[in-house]
Amino acid sequence: AKSYNIVVLPGDGIGPEVTGEAVRVLQLAADKCGFELKLSSHDFGGIAIDNHGKPLPDSTIAACEASDAMLLGAVGGPKWGVGKVRPEQGLLALRVHFDLYANVRPALFPSKSLLSLSPLKESVAEGTDLIVVRELVKGLYIGEKTEADLTPGAAGEAADVMRYNRADVERITRLAAFLALQSSPPKKLHSIDKANVLACSRLWRHVVQETVDREFAAQGVEVDHQLVDSAAMVIVSNPRKLNGIVLTENMFGDILSDESSVIPGALGLLPSASLSGLPDGKQKCRGLYEPIHGSAPDIAGQGIANPVGTILSAAMLCRYSLGETRAADAIEAAVRQMLDARADGGDEVRTRDLHGQAGSKDVGDAVCARLEKLL
Amino acid sequence: AKSYNIVVLPGDGIGPEVTGEAVRVLQLAADKCGFELKLSSHDFGGIAIDNHGKPLPDSTIAACEASDAMLLGAVGGPKWGVGKVRPEQGLLALRVHFDLYANVRPALFPSKSLLSLSPLKESVAEGTDLIVVRELVKGLYIGEKTEADLTPGAAGEAADVMRYNRADVERITRLAAFLALQSSPPKKLHSIDKANVLACSRLWRHVVQETVDREFAAQGVEVDHQLVDSAAMVIVSNPRKLNGIVLTENMFGDILSDESSVIPGALGLLPSASLSGLPDGKQKCRGLYEPIHGSAPDIAGQGIANPVGTILSAAMLCRYSLGETRAADAIEAAVRQMLDARADGGDEVRTRDLHGQAGSKDVGDAVCARLEKLL
Numbered sequence: 001a002k003s004y005n006i007v008v009l010p011g012d013g014i015g016p017e018v019t020g021e022a023v024r025v026l027q028l029a030a031d032k033c034g035f036e037l038k039l040s041s042h043d044f045g046g047i048a049i050d051n052h053g054k055p056l057p058d059s060t061i062a063a064c065e066a067s068d069a070m071l072l073g074a075v076g077g078p079k080w081g082v083g084k085v086r087p088e089q090g091l092l093a094l095r096v097h098f099d100l101y102a103n104v105r106p107a108l109f110p111s112k113s114l115l116s117l118s119p120l121k122e123s124v125a126e127g128t129d130l131i132v133v134r135e136l137v138k139g140l141y142i143g144e145k146t147e148a149d150l151t152p153g154a155a156g157e158a159a160d161v162m163r164y165n166r167a168d169v170e171r172i173t174r175l176a177a178f179l180a181l182q183s184s185p186p187k188k189l190h191s192i193d194k195a196n197v198l199a200c201s202r203l204w205r206h207v208v209q210e211t212v213d214r215e216f217a218a219q220g221v222e223v224d225h226q227l228v229d230s231a232a233m234v235i236v237s238n239p240r241k242l243n244g245i246v247l248t249e250n251m252f253g254d255i256l257s258d259e260s261s262v263i264p265g266a267l268g269l270l271p272s273a274s275l276s277g278l279p280d281g282k283q284k285c286r287g288l289y290e291p292i293h294g295s296a297p298d299i300a301g302q303g304i305a306n307p308v309g310t311i312l313s314a315a316m317l318c319r320y321s322l323g324e325t326r327a328a329d330a331i332e333a334a335v336r337q338m339l340d341a342r343a344d345g346g347d348e349v350r351t352r353d354l355h356g357q358a359g360s361k362d363v364g365d366a367v368c369a370r371l372e373k374l375l
Numbered sequence: 376a377k378s379y380n381i382v383v384l385p386g387d388g389i390g391p392e393v394t395g396e397a398v399r400v401l402q403l404a405a406d407k408c409g410f411e412l413k414l415s416s417h418d419f420g421g422i423a424i425d426n427h428g429k430p431l432p433d434s435t436i437a438a439c440e441a442s443d444a445m446l447l448g449a450v451g452g453p454k455w456g457v458g459k460v461r462p463e464q465g466l467l468a469l470r471v472h473f474d475l476y477a478n479v480r481p482a483l484f485p486s487k488s489l490l491s492l493s494p495l496k497e498s499v500a501e502g503t504d505l506i507v508v509r510e511l512v513k514g515l516y517i518g519e520k521t522e523a524d525l526t527p528g529a530a531g532e533a534a535d536v537m538r539y540n541r542a543d544v545e546r547i548t549r550l551a552a553f554l555a556l557q558s559s560p561p562k563k564l565h566s567i568d569k570a571n572v573l574a575c576s577r578l579w580r581h582v583v584q585e586t587v588d589r590e591f592a593a594q595g596v597e598v599d600h601q602l603v604d605s606a607a608m609v610i611v612s613n614p615r616k617l618n619g620i621v622l623t624e625n626m627f628g629d630i631l632s633d634e635s636s637v638i639p640g641a642l643g644l645l646p647s648a649s650l651s652g653l654p655d656g657k658q659k660c661r662g663l664y665e666p667i668h669g670s671a672p673d674i675a676g677q678g679i680a681n682p683v684g685t686i687l688s689a690a691m692l693c694r695y696s697l698g699e700t701r702a703a704d705a706i707e708a709a710v711r712q713m714l715d716a717r718a719d720g721g722d723e724v725r726t727r728d729l730h731g732q733a734g735s736k737d738v739g740d741a742v743c744a745r746l747e748k749l750l
């Protein structure tokens with residue numbers, strides 16, 4: 001039987017609770033689909049600062065190096081919020097260390113019955129089905145920085161450099177096009193930039209178009225180009241217009257992926273993947289999988305956190321890093337059935353963020369029960 | 376009688392139609408309030424490219440230099456969209472030439488009866504009342520640029536520099552605090568940055584807090600700090616949380632001001648001001664006033680464009696550049712009464728973007744009729 005090495009990074013706050021449920025689901029899917037999981041847990045984030053003095057300890061890096069995929073809960077909390085050494089530095093370091101250049105963030109309703117949760121009018125939100133593909137290791141995040149001298153009287157000049165080259169844009173375009181081609185007909189690519197102002201965006205627009213024309217047009221992939229300010233409007237006013245793949249650079253992607261993740265009405269529902277290569281099975285695609293929510297210290301330890309985002313991240317892990325498509329499909333279907341309204345044949349299991357009473361474990365139980373029947 | 380020199384820049388598309396109505400309203404307000412207007416129109420944007428070969432001709436600059444304020448319609452259109460010389464370059468040049476460092480963009484409902492137009496659920500949108508104050512002449516827009524060499528085989532590296540110094544942040548903070556102090560109690564400042572990643576944002580956060588503490592805390596001004604990705608979520612999920620003044624740098628402000636301008640449901644409703652100094656009457660405050668919508672070439676020349684955003688821009692012009700508060704208040708009240716539902720004592724005059732049948736001139740007429748009674 002195939003065997004995979006999975007590193008679990010529970011992290012801080014509700015992290016251990018949500019990864020706990022996701023691991024249960026993952027283990028059941030593995031048993032049923034006939035593959036083996038070697039799971040090990042490692043310190044990362046705030047807890048790693050406490051135990052090792054830094055958010056990404058060498059022992060954790062070594063474990064991740066040896067793994068097929070990483071499943072993360074959440075990092076951060078008021079305890080470490082302000083110091084020189086902060087949990088999210090571990091996240092940025094992990095992305096760079098493993099060159100996780102593609103952040104994949106779906107914004108969609110995991111169940112149609114959740115439409116009423118959206119802050120958007122139901123007629124506006126209905127049918128939203130987009131995936132933000134964000135370049136994750138270049139741009140303003142990684143360019144040279146000049147920290148300001150804050151002594152009174154000093155000019156106090158700060159600078160950050162946004163930098164991209166052709167290869168950076170080509171590889172993320174290929175990844176976005178690969179994802180578009182998973183559907184038939186292929187999903188539409190919407191590339192977002194600020195080409196009327198930024199040199200990086202002019203490069204971006206040119207190379208995205210050129211790469212699609214050269215390598216993917218024959219397979220039916222199409223791309224359009226929009227300005228970031230306009231895209232920020234469309235995500236609220238008419239998100240279906242961006243259905244498909246929204247492809248953008250690091251800083252814009254940070255903003256737009258968070259903006260669009262509000263559409264389904266509960267951050268606890270949504271997964272993410274950060275990938276080091278094309279998930280095409282031809283090469284090792286290292287991936288970090290995590291829900292998009294934070295560590296929610298206010299509800300930590302109470303067993304009430306919504307584990308759906310982490311469970312769906314585990315499904316993405318099966319799909320992209322393990323190539324276990326059957327397991328991925330089944331986990332996603334089980335989550336949908338568990339969330340669906342009773343009237344639609346679902347279990348209507350809902351945590352408090354979804355205006356229900358269920359605990360994290362109830363959600364895990366219900367997903368596992370559905371999975372038993374599906375596999 | 377006081378006399379003011381106003382430059383009108385009708386621009387392209389629907390620009391001449393909307394400035395036409397706003398000028399009528401402005402003229403009536405001036406007559407009633409007893410000040411004189413010297414109005415002159417000048418080419419700017421696409422039409423200036425056609426007539427002078429560039430979007431901001433020297434003759435237009437000279438007229439603007441000699442003016443007390445500038446009222447702009449809109450620039451751009453498919454005719455000039457792709458060339459080397461583009462209309463929006465004129466806008467960027469005008470901002471820099473007059474050091475219009477503060478872009479003031481309210482996002483609010485000019486009439487409560489318009490709530491149903493919002494893409495947000497009414498319970499979410501209701502009571503939204505925020506003003507984005509965007510730094511407009513520094514940051515990524517103005518920093519050094521490296522254009523990529525796009526020849527095949529070249530590395531094709533592009534770069535843009537985001538740069539801020541202490542003085543840049545101090546002056547925009549003072550302007551935001553000045554606006555906060557126009558209300559009693561003062562409005563709350565919400566400063567938006569990405570201090571967990573950017574050196575410019577760390578400077579920003581430090582100097583905003585320090586300036587408020589030193590110069591405005593005694594008058595009751597308070598500031599909190601939020602990350603741009605989180606703010607992009609809150610604008611959709613719970614915009615009232617940001618009620619007050621949203622203070623941010625140029626690129627973030629471009630995105631967040633457009634995002635928040637979708638809340639009222641029609642871009643045609645909203646005004647903006649771009650200021651060169653504190654509008655405190657102690658110094659000359661040069662300003663460029665314009666609706667936030669574009670030139671809408673598809674409906675140009677039909678007399679159906681919504682002039683409300685431009686009329687409200689004219690009110691801001693009276694308030695900030697002329698110090699004619701009574702005229703400003705009256706124009707804003709007249710617009711509200713004209714838009715209000717009949718049931719609330721309003722005229723319910725609505726252009727097509729507001730699901731009505733009124734033309735641009737009908738709106739101008741109705742605002743003037745209300746103004747006659749108010750002044």
Ligand SMILES: CC(C)[C@H](C(=O)O)[C@@H](O)C(=O)O
Nearest residue numbers: 088089091092254571572604
């Ligand atoms: C924690 C922070 C540095 C990070 C980012 O900006 O990338 C987060 O917002 C995210 O999107 O994963």
Ligand SMILES: CC(C)[C@H](C(=O)O)[C@@H](O)C(=O)O
Nearest residue numbers: 196197229463464466467629
């Ligand atoms: C036209 C463009 C350069 C401009 C900007 O980005 O500032 C516009 O989007 C705006 O917000 O006024």
